[in-house]
Amino acid sequence: MKVYYIDDSFFQNSPFSKEMLERFLNKIEHLNQGIILISSTHTYEKEIKHFKDEISSDLVVLQSPAVFDIHGIRGNLRSSFLALEDFDSVQTFSGSCIEYDVEAHTCERIYFDLFPKHYHLNELEMFMDHLEDVLSDKVKNFKKKKDRIS
Structure with missing residues (x-):
């Protein structure tokens, strides 16, 4: 419940x-x-x-x-x-x-106040997917730099 x-x-x-x-x-x-x-x-x-x-x-x-x-x-x-x-x-x-x-x-x-009213679910999902891709790329780049230093 x-x-x-x-x-x-x-x-x-x-x-x-x-x-x-x-x-x-x-x-x-x-x-x-x-x-x-x-x-x-x-x-x-x-x-x-x-x-x-x-x-x-x-x-x-x-x-x-x-x-x-x-x-x-x-x-x-x-x-x-x-x-x-x-x-x-x-x-x-x-x-x-x-x-x-x-x-x-x-x-x-x-x-409920996190996103403006004009965001619809599909737009929000697209934004979250894009954010996930960007963060994933940043983590990969960080790991590459770390490996080069080691």
Whole structure:
């Protein structure tokens, strides 16, 4: 099961926050079952309520403060951190979320603000392939220089 942890900065009334929320929604679009945990200062209650109303009924949405046990996943959700059982405590940052895969026991921070909006998946894949080629060439050149010196 996937667990996503975000903060209430996703619900601010700014172009950046709206874009980050859109990217988050795209990320969880095909999620059939999961939990979304929101650290909140209770500043954006109306926006968070709207989010909860619009989100799939297959997803559990919980807002801080809360001590919870959902489908055997236990934790302590506060306005500034999440302590999920069997994982280190974490904090969220604007433009990112934490994705937990409870079965695989993995935890990863996802940065939604890393690439500008105009990047599409194919362009991003091309960029990553090019970057990999450039780095590979640099490593080869470094090894050649090292061999010459030895």
